[in-house]
Amino acid sequence: MKNRIRRGLLALLVATAIWIPSLHFFFIRPLSNFRDPRVLSPKARQLAARHLQLWTDPQLRSHELARMRSSNAEWDLMGRMFLVCSLGEMSLRNPAEKARYLETMDLIIAETLRLERERGFRFFLMPYANRPYQVQPERSHFLDSEIALMLASRRMVEEKPGYKALLRERVDAMIAHMKQGPIMCAESYPNECWTFDHAAGLAAIRLADHLDGTDHSAFIHDWLTIAQNKLLDNRNTGLLVSSFTLDGEPIDGPEGSSIWFTAYCLRLVDENFARDQYERARKELGKSLVGFGWSREWPASWRGREDIDSGPVIPVLDISAGASGLAFIGASSFGDGDYLRSLAATLDFAAFPTVKQGRLKYCASNQVGDAALLYATVLGPLWDKAEGKP
Amino acid sequence: MSTHFGRAFRHQPRGGWLSPQFFAWRAAFLVAVFLVAQLAGLREQTAFLSGTPGTDATDLHTSALYGVTYIFCYLGFVVVAPILLLAAGLLILWERIEPKTEPPKPCNAKTSCAVESKS
Numbered sequence: 001m002k003n004r005i006r007r008g009l010l011a012l013l014v015a016t017a018i019w020i021p022s023l024h025f026f027f028i029r030p031l032s033n034f035r036d037p038r039v040l041s042p043k044a045r046q047l048a049a050r051h052l053q054l055w056t057d058p059q060l061r062s063h064e065l066a067r068m069r070s071s072n073a074e075w076d077l078m079g080r081m082f083l084v085c086s087l088g089e090m091s092l093r094n095p096a097e098k099a100r101y102l103e104t105m106d107l108i109i110a111e112t113l114r115l116e117r118e119r120g121f122r123f124f125l126m127p128y129a130n131r132p133y134q135v136q137p138e139r140s141h142f143l144d145s146e147i148a149l150m151l152a153s154r155r156m157v158e159e160k161p162g163y164k165a166l167l168r169e170r171v172d173a174m175i176a177h178m179k180q181g182p183i184m185c186a187e188s189y190p191n192e193c194w195t196f197d198h199a200a201g202l203a204a205i206r207l208a209d210h211l212d213g214t215d216h217s218a219f220i221h222d223w224l225t226i227a228q229n230k231l232l233d234n235r236n237t238g239l240l241v242s243s244f245t246l247d248g249e250p251i252d253g254p255e256g257s258s259i260w261f262t263a264y265c266l267r268l269v270d271e272n273f274a275r276d277q278y279e280r281a282r283k284e285l286g287k288s289l290v291g292f293g294w295s296r297e298w299p300a301s302w303r304g305r306e307d308i309d310s311g312p313v314i315p316v317l318d319i320s321a322g323a324s325g326l327a328f329i330g331a332s333s334f335g336d337g338d339y340l341r342s343l344a345a346t347l348d349f350a351a352f353p354t355v356k357q358g359r360l361k362y363c364a365s366n367q368v369g370d371a372a373l374l375y376a377t378v379l380g381p382l383w384d385k386a387e388g389k390p
Numbered sequence: 391m392s393t394h395f396g397r398a399f400r401h402q403p404r405g406g407w408l409s410p411q412f413f414a415w416r417a418a419f420l421v422a423v424f425l426v427a428q429l430a431g432l433r434e435q436t437a438f439l440s441g442t443p444g445t446d447a448t449d450l451h452t453s454a455l456y457g458v459t460y461i462f463c464y465l466g467f468v469v470v471a472p473i474l475l476l477a478a479g480l481l482i483l484w485e486r487i488e489p490k491t492e493p494p495k496p497c498n499a500k501t502s503c504a505v506e507s508k509s
Contacts, residue, residue, distance in 0.1 A: 001406070007481060008408020015476035023469065063446065071441045071450065312439060312454075321439045349468075352436050363433050366442040 024291025027345040031337050034344040035377045040094055043344075044377035046360030047370055048090060051083050053359055054367065055104050064367045074142065075368040077124040080108050081146040081200075082371035085382070088153035092381035098157065105154050112147065113166075131190045134246055135180050142188035144174045145201035152207035156382050164212065171208045174201050175219060183230055183248040184223050192251060195231060195240045196258045198223070199265035206268045210386045220269050228273070236301035237284050240277060253302040256285045256295040256323025260330035267333060268383055278334045286327060286339055287317070292349060293342025294319045295327035321351075325369045328376035333383075347373070410485075413478035417471040424467035432460035 034043050054061045068075045087101040094101075115123055121143050122129045129140070151167040154160060177186040178201075185193040186201075202223065205216050230248040233239050239254035240262060252258075259281045266274035284299035297313055297320035313320050324343065331340040347353070352363035361370055384390075405411030427433075435444035435456035444453040 004406055005408055007484060008412070008477070011413075011477040011480040011484070012408070012473065014480055015473045019469070019473045019476055067437075067442055067446065070443065312441075322441075352433050352464075354433065363444075364436040364439040366437055366440045369440050 021290050024342075024345050024349070027348040028291060028341060029344060029348070031341050031344075035332055035340065037380070038093070040090060041377050043360065044090070044374060046355060046358060047374040047377065048086070050359035050361050051086075051367075051371060051374060052100075052104060055083075055107060068366050068368060073124055073126060075366065077112065077143065077146055079368035079371045080112050081150055082368065082375045084108050084150040085153045086371065086375045086378050088157050089375070089378040089381050091157040092385065093378060102154070102158060105150075105157075106160070109147075109150050109154060109163075112150070116143065116147070125189065129189050133187050133190045135177060135187060139173060139177055139186070140188050141174065141177065141186035141197045141201060142194065144170055144177070144186075145197045145204060148174060148204035148208070149200050152204045152211065153382060155211050156207060156385060167204075167208055168212065171205055171216075174205070175216070178223070181246050183226050183246075185226075185244070185246065185248070187246060191245050192243055193246060194243050194258065195227070195262050196242070198227075199262040203265040203268045207382075207386050224270055224273060233302070237280055237299045238276075239280050239284065239299070254281075254284070254299055256281070256297045256320055257326060259285070260295070260323070260326040260328075264329050264333045264379075268386060275334065278330055278336075281330065282336065282339065285323065286331075288339070288342040289317070291342060292346040293324075293327075293339055294346055295323035295343075296320060297323045321364065321369070325365065325372050328373055329379065332376040332379055410478040410481045413474040413481070417474040417478070420463075420466040420471040420474070424463045424471075427460050427463035432456050432463070436460055 033041060035041050036044075040048070054064055065076055065079075068079065084105050087105045091098040091101045121138075121140050124143055125140060132138070148167060148170040151163050151170060155163050155167060174186065178184050178198075180186070181193070185198060188194045188197045202220055205220065208214065209216055227240065231240050231244060231250075233241055233250075233254050237254055239259055241250040242252040242255040242258040244250050259277065263274050263277040263281060266277065284301075285296045287294055287296060294317070296318040298318070324346065328340065328343055328347075330336070331343060347362065351365055354361055354363055362373070365373070435448065435453045437444045438450060438453040438457040441450070442453075443450050444457060448456065
């Protein structure tokens with residue numbers, strides 16, 4: 001019997017040694033399945049089909065948004081932003097469907113502006129925004145930057161009457177607000193500023209300059225100088241911190257749920273700095289094991305507290321669903337094919353994809369997560385157009 | 391009750407502990423458990439990983455409970471069951487190449503120790 005037990009245990013050990021390193025082969029796909037440089041990939045089509053359904057079926061949309069808003073109202077706005085930007089990219093990739101995409105973009109933008117007007121800017125913020133802001137009049141840079149990015153993306157595809165004035169107004173408000181702060185930064189929450197929002201805002205300003213022939217390069221340069229002097233985690237990683245006070249005191253250090261998208265947006269204003277941030281994030285946060293990739297939320301040198309942005313963090317490996325989802329955007333934008341493939345393998349293995357009638361959703365994700373994934377599959381043409389690339 | 395469980399653990403499974411049959415039956419059990427979890431719709435509850443309740447009918451904590459249950463069932467199906475089946479296959483191969491040589495059982499009143507004599 002002892003002999004049989006020994007054989008059994010040895011067989012188990014050998015089987016484990018064979019299976020664990022091989023498992024990813026069942027989930028790894030060609031990169032073109034997730035992201036194609038020219039056309040819409042199969043994943044992009046399926047994700048887009050589900051999102052287009054959400055915005056044409058009011059009941060389904062209301063249900064999905066209510067589920068998300070019960071956890072975090074910010075995700076409602078971010079989901080809209082990622083989807084509008086995705087549809088903008090898709091319009092340039094797939095001109096045959098441009099009219100349909102533009103219709104949905106306009107529906108989302110119109111409803112977002114209406115909600116802001118009727119319910120106030122705090123409608124898209126978490127409850128802790130219900131305190132006085134330090135800078136008056138009160139505004140949230142989170143809202144301004146994301147709405148500006150939506151308007152700019154829409155106009156990059158095709159001009160729409162009225163949107164030029166709306167974007168100009170939003171850009172002017174952001175810049176004025178930022179100039180009021182001691183370090184040229186604006187609050188997203190009372191005395192709380194986020195690099196994610198500032199990067200999105202700068203990208204929107206850069207797109208507005210391309211569209212309207214304005215030039216805010218000096219302003220952008222000044223902000224970048226301040227950011228590199230005051231907002232880097234210089235002691236350890238050299239990464240931009242995630243959040244800070246109006247005076248520039250860090251609140252949260254570098255985080256995966258911020259830096260990947262921040263680096264992506266900064267590509268439009270300072271390619272070298274953006275690439276440096278991506279490579280640092282890749283080193284500190286981007287991980288892979290036996291063919292599966294993921295992102296940590298925090299670098300090894302600093303550990304924050306789990307919050308709504310990180311989501312639950314799987315211990316030992318420090319896997320964050322929120323950070324991993326946004327890592328797709330970074331990897332796609334910076335052409336990191338190996339990391340992107342390993343992330344996509346993890347997505348298929350551990351995010352529980354469900355396809356119904358050609359519409360894909362990931363059960364472990366939510367609307368904003370899926371919208372960010374869609375964006376990662378299609379981003380590129382809008383930034384290229386702004387930079388004058390073919 | 392504890393006697394019943396004790397007896398169940400002491401009872402030798404068909405084929406013996408860590409035998410190919412032992413592994414195969416346990417793999418089948420894990421597959422069946424996963425199918426039940428899948429059919430029960432627990433997959434939707436994994437949305438808790440994104441901080442979102444799986445359905446309207448559940449709050450985040452309930453979603454987390456169902457979601458974690460599904461994840462364990464899924465890992466049993468995708469990771470553990472194939473390992474068990476591979477182990478069973480390896481053992482069968484091993485036994486064909488090198489048959490088991492078990493030491494003879496000691497004689498007592500219950501076992502027969504008769505030795506055939508060739509004449």
